[in-house]
Amino acid sequence: MLEIKNLHARVAETGTEIIRGLDLTVKAGEVAAIMGPNGSGKSTLSYVLAGRPDYEVTDGDILYDGQSILEMDPAERAAAGVFLAFQYPMEIPGVATMEFLKVAINSQRRARGDAELKIPDLLKKVKEAAGTLEMDMAMLKRPLNVGFSGGEKKRAEILQMMLLEPKLCVLDETDSGLDIDALKIVADGVNALRSPERAMVVITHYQRLLDYIVPDTVHVLSRGRVVKSGDKGLALELEKNGYAGVVGEAA
Amino acid sequence: MNVHATPQMTAAEQALIDTYGQLFSDLPGDTAVVVRRDEAVEALKSGLPTRRVEAWHYTDLRRLLSTVPAFDPLARAKEQPALLSGATVLPVLSGTVTSMPQIEGVAIRRIFDRLSDGSLAAQLFDGDAADAIGAINTAFVGDGYALDIAEGAEIAKPIELQNLHEGGQTHVRFATHAGRNSRATIVERQTGTGEALVSAISHITVEDGAELTWIILQEQPDDATFLGQTNIEIGADAKFTLFFMNAGGKLVRQEVTVNVAGEGSEFILRGVNLLAGGTHCDVTMVLDHAAANTVSTEVIRNVVTDQAKGVFQGQIRVAREAQKTDAKMACNTLLLTDEGEFSAKPELEIFADDVACGHGATVTEIDQGHLFYLMARGIDEKTARGLLVRAFLAEVIEDLENEAMVEALEEKLTAWFATHG
Ligand SMILES: Nc1ncnc2c1ncn2[C@@H]1O[C@H](COP(=O)(O)OP(=O)(O)O)[C@@H](O)[C@H]1O
Ligand SMILES: [Mg+2]
Numbered sequence: 001m002l003e004i005k006n007l008h009a010r011v012a013e014t015g016t017e018i019i020r021g022l023d024l025t026v027k028a029g030e031v032a033a034i035m036g037p038n039g040s041g042k043s044t045l046s047y048v049l050a051g052r053p054d055y056e057v058t059d060g061d062i063l064y065d066g067q068s069i070l071e072m073d074p075a076e077r078a079a080a081g082v083f084l085a086f087q088y089p090m091e092i093p094g095v096a097t098m099e100f101l102k103v104a105i106n107s108q109r110r111a112r113g114d115a116e117l118k119i120p121d122l123l124k125k126v127k128e129a130a131g132t133l134e135m136d137m138a139m140l141k142r143p144l145n146v147g148f149s150g151g152e153k154k155r156a157e158i159l160q161m162m163l164l165e166p167k168l169c170v171l172d173e174t175d176s177g178l179d180i181d182a183l184k185i186v187a188d189g190v191n192a193l194r195s196p197e198r199a200m201v202v203i204t205h206y207q208r209l210l211d212y213i214v215p216d217t218v219h220v221l222s223r224g225r226v227v228k229s230g231d232k233g234l235a236l237e238l239e240k241n242g243y244a245g246v247v248g249e250a251a
Numbered sequence: 252m253n254v255h256a257t258p259q260m261t262a263a264e265q266a267l268i269d270t271y272g273q274l275f276s277d278l279p280g281d282t283a284v285v286v287r288r289d290e291a292v293e294a295l296k297s298g299l300p301t302r303r304v305e306a307w308h309y310t311d312l313r314r315l316l317s318t319v320p321a322f323d324p325l326a327r328a329k330e331q332p333a334l335l336s337g338a339t340v341l342p343v344l345s346g347t348v349t350s351m352p353q354i355e356g357v358a359i360r361r362i363f364d365r366l367s368d369g370s371l372a373a374q375l376f377d378g379d380a381a382d383a384i385g386a387i388n389t390a391f392v393g394d395g396y397a398l399d400i401a402e403g404a405e406i407a408k409p410i411e412l413q414n415l416h417e418g419g420q421t422h423v424r425f426a427t428h429a430g431r432n433s434r435a436t437i438v439e440r441q442t443g444t445g446e447a448l449v450s451a452i453s454h455i456t457v458e459d460g461a462e463l464t465w466i467i468l469q470e471q472p473d474d475a476t477f478l479g480q481t482n483i484e485i486g487a488d489a490k491f492t493l494f495f496m497n498a499g500g501k502l503v504r505q506e507v508t509v510n511v512a513g514e515g516s517e518f519i520l521r522g523v524n525l526l527a528g529g530t531h532c533d534v535t536m537v538l539d540h541a542a543a544n545t546v547s548t549e550v551i552r553n554v555v556t557d558q559a560k561g562v563f564q565g566q567i568r569v570a571r572e573a574q575k576t577d578a579k580m581a582c583n584t585l586l587l588t589d590e591g592e593f594s595a596k597p598e599l600e601i602f603a604d605d606v607a608c609g610h611g612a613t614v615t616e617i618d619q620g621h622l623f624y625l626m627a628r629g630i631d632e633k634t635a636r637g638l639l640v641r642a643f644l645a646e647v648i649e650d651l652e653n654e655a656m657v658e659a660l661e662e663k664l665t666a667w668f669a670t671h672g
Contacts, residue, residue: 050627053619078629090624094642100625103638108629143642160628 001199002026002049002168006060009048009224018044020224021060026168026217029196033210033235034203036221037243042203043087045221046172049201050084051077064168079111081167085157085174087203092144097156100144101126105163129162133189150177158189169193170201175209187212207239222247259298266319267295270420271390274322278393281369291376291389299383306381309562309594310533315502316476320446323419331413334438334468334659338409341396346421348394356404356433362395362424371397374426374454384478384506388422388450395423395451398437402430402458411438416475418445425453431486432460436653439467442499447475452482459486459513465493466656468663471500473528479505487513487542494651495534496660498525498667503532511573514542520549521647525664526559526591527671533562540573549580552647554640555591556671564596565610571602580610585643587617587636587672637668 002025009019018041026032036042048055049062051074061068069077092100106116117125130137133155145153154174161169171190175183190213194200202213210218210232218234219226220243228234228246238246260268271292280288299316300307326345333340339352341359348361365371376382376389396412414423421443429435441451449471457463471477477500485491497503511518518538526532538547553561563582584593595612617639625635641664648660 050623052623052627054623073632074623074626075629075631075635078627084627086624086627090620092621092624092639092642094645095625095638100628100638103634104625104628104630107631107634111629111631164628 001028001065002201003063004060005063007048007057007062008059009044009055009057012054012056017058018055018224019048022225024219024226026199026201028199030217031194031200031202031213031215033215033218034201034221035205035218035235035238037247038205040221041224042221043172044224046084046087046170046201046203049170050074050082075107078164078166079108083161083164083166083169085154085161085169085171087172087176089145089153089157091146091148093146095144097140097142097144098126101140101160101163104160108164125163129159132162132192133159134185135159151179151182154178155182155186158186162189162193167197168199168201170203172203173205174202175204175206183209184212207235210235220246261299261313261317263316263319264295264299264313267387267390268292270319270322274391278391279363279366281367281372283369283372284366284375287372287375287389290378291386294376294378294380294386295390297380300381304381306535306564307383309564309596310504310531312383312504315531319448320419323417326417326419328415328417328443331415331440331442333411334440335409335411335655338411338438340411340413342413342415343395343421343423345416345419346393346423348396354406354410356401356406357410358399358401360397362397362426363393365397365426366392371424371426374424384450384480384504385452387478388424388452388480391420391422391450392424392452393422395425397426398428400427400429400433400435402433404430404433404435406433406435409436409438411440413440414449414451415440416443416445416447416449418443418447420448422450425451427453427455429455429457429461429463431458433458434462436464437466439465441467441477441479442470443475444472445474447471449475450478452480455481455483455491457483457485457489457491460488461486462490463492465491466651467493467495468660469495469497469500469503469505470663471503473499473501475500476502477504481505481507483507483509483518485509485511485513485516485518488515489513490517490519492519492521494521496523496525496663497532497534498663500530500532503530505534507534507536509536509538511538511540511545511547512542515544516542517545518547519650520547520551521650522551523644523647524551524553524561525667525671526553526555526561527557527667528559529557530559532559533564535562535564537566538568538578540567540569540576540578543572543574543576545573546577547579550647550650551582552644553582553584553593554587554643555584555593556587558588558590560591561593563594564598566598566600567608567610568600569603569606569608573603574605576603576606576608578606578608582612583643584614585617585640586614633672637665637672640668640672641665
């Protein structure tokens with residue numbers, strides 16, 4: 001479903017290269033964990049997948065369902081089924097959360113040629129998803145992410161993912177800012193979305209999340225490249241010995 | 252009348268003076284009014300204000316008002332549906348009042364009649380050289396409405412004053428007197444089609460204990476000049492809310508003069524300027540706090556795209572006896588293009604020693620991170636930008652606290668953004 005080939009990407013403004021020849025393949029139905037030390041380029045990879053214009057791809061390609069998505073803008077990628085749960089979801093004052101959800105869901109439906117969702121149906125879906133994530137509906141009356149706690153923001157990201165039903169889910173450190181109970185609730189929400197048609201890229205700094213979202217493959221990122229791949233045993237090994245061994249080995 | 256060109260006169264100045272020469276015998280007015288009209292034309296002969304006149308520093312009227320279209324006696328604009336359903340519409344169509352609806356608690360007269368009997372003369376041009384709008388309007392004003400809201404009257408339905416044109420020139424007035432403890436909401440619509448010169452002046456008196464909300468919606472076409480002036484006098488323990496939205500016009504100047512004259516009263520100004528194309532839009536406010544224990548807040552939000560230019564001059568003067576004045580003014584601009592421009596000039600002149608006054612002005616662009624976040628959820632760029640523009644303005648519009656009004660204005664905003672975003 002996702003094939004990243006020799007990807008090179010740099011900060012558009014400064015030209016600093018961050019992704020330096022990254023290869024990664026994730027099949028439909030697969031949950032791939034990306035681990036790596038701080039600053040190894042995990043978030044940058046997630047942004048490049050979503051099409052953030054602050055980064056420029058200078059070489060290589062990203063194939064999604066066999067097609068390059070490099071020429072697509074973020075909205076087109078999202079409509080095609082790519083979803084990024086942000087490490088730091090943005091607060092957007094003045095945009096009501098419900099209104100945002102309605103516009104986002106219906107934009108994607110329109111782009112795919114589906115009929116728009118009517119308000120009562122939308123409300124029902126939102127209530128259901130919010131219930132699963134044990135979120136207070138009152139929160140959704142506020143402007144988007146404004147005044148949400150760190151944990152509430154992460155839940156709101158997963159809420160959006162549940163409502164938008166993407167095919168490729170990229171989760172960037174969704175575990176950070178969550179206490180253990182919240183982590184379980186969020187992991188249940190993510191696990192409910194696991195399906196043979198859907199692929200997930202789960203970025204995390206710690207092994208903890210992977211106890212709840214059990215990955216099929218684990219990839220270690222260092223200085224903008226995948227330096228080691230394995231199964232979930234690799235995550236445990238990293239937990240025990242730290243990144244130094246793996247990263248050092250590759251360097 | 253001396254209608255010969257002096258060599259320095261611009262085409263527009265010449266046209267105004269010639270037009271007066273042709274029309275003055277048909278204009279309504281007793282002797283007192285005619286005297287004022289003549290004085291106004293004399294003032295025009297000495298030239299429209301340039302940037303050397305301080306009040307016009309950012310809007311060189313002499314240069315910007317390059318041509319003046321002729322009056323079109325055949326034009327007859329059509330009444331528009333009201334902004335809010337259920338409102339009582341008072342239409343001025345191509346400069347003339349065409350119907351006189353009855354409103355309980357409001358005595359309505361035509362400005363035509365109040366010019367004819369001279370009772371409006373005191374509100375006309377009084378020789379202030381910087382008052383070009385007053386001079387142009389005084390020279391030509393023919394009609395409009397004078398509303399007298401009875402003491403204690405609560406007017407449930409909004410009253411909508413429509414000044415509509417189909418090109419040419421229209422010069423109107425809306426004089427409003429809100430009696431003690433009365434309540435009313437008035438909408439002023441300024442729109443039309445075709446090249447035009449429109450002037451509109453309102454003198455509004457808010458008596459003690461009255462609460463009046465006044466909403467100006469200005470949507471002139473791209474080739475029209477709009478010169479507006481709203482003069483407000485607020486009594487004791489009274490409240491006046493002025494909301495305006497400028498969403499059109501080639502050259503727009505809107506003057507707001509407020510005298511907070513009675514103790515314990517409040518003035519609220521909320522304004523939205525949506526500026527696109529080659530628009531030049533200037534909002535100039537002079538606010539006097541003349542009595543103790545008064546409050547005012549002014550918030551102006553501007554969205555500027557294309558090569559549009561905007562100006563806000565806000566002057567607050569607090570008199571020595573106006574102790575405990577609380578006045579806050581903010582002007583925030585969202586620039587959507589590099590070519591757009593907005594100049595804000597806030598000014599405080601404070602003679603009292605126990606006051607809380609402040610002002611601030613900001614200029615920002617669309618936050619690229621916010622834009623990316625919205626697009627990453629599948630919202631196309633234009634829609635996402637529209638959401639962010641609306642977010643920028645939401646606070647100001649929601650301050651109206653009238654759901655139907657908020658919705659109607661948001662619709663206007665959406666329509667504007669669909670064409671100009
Ligand atoms: N927009 C940017 N401008 C400058 N430097 C950046 C930018 N984005 C990322 N970087 C740098 O790239 C490196 C990788 O960052 P990031 O992808 O956030 O790492 P991770 O998510 O793995 O912690 C860091 O050194 C970071 O400072
Ligand atoms: Mg990161």
